[in-house]
Amino acid sequence: MFKAGIDVGSTTVKGVLLDRDDRVVFSHYERHEAKQPEKVLKLLNRFEEIAGKEFQLFMTGSGGGDIAKALGVKFVQE
Secondary structure, three states: OEEEEEEEOOOEEEEEEEOOOOOEEEEEEEEOOOOHHHHHHHHHHHHHHHHOOOEEEEEEOOOHHHHHHHHOOEEOOO
16 A cells, blocks of 8 residues: 655645555645645645555644644644
């Protein structure tokens, strides 16, 4: 199963997608310009394009708690 991580910080959204052997297959860094949910959705869509709908997702960052809760995914406190 693929693993994905998203960090929603105060100014940026960063994401990484790992394959079954924990190799990075995609990474992204972008300023969110106060549009955190929209940027996270864009990143999730990209993850799905690569990995399909089956990937394990973790979120972190100062802006990630509420988004993780809304998505029902694991939030890891920094």
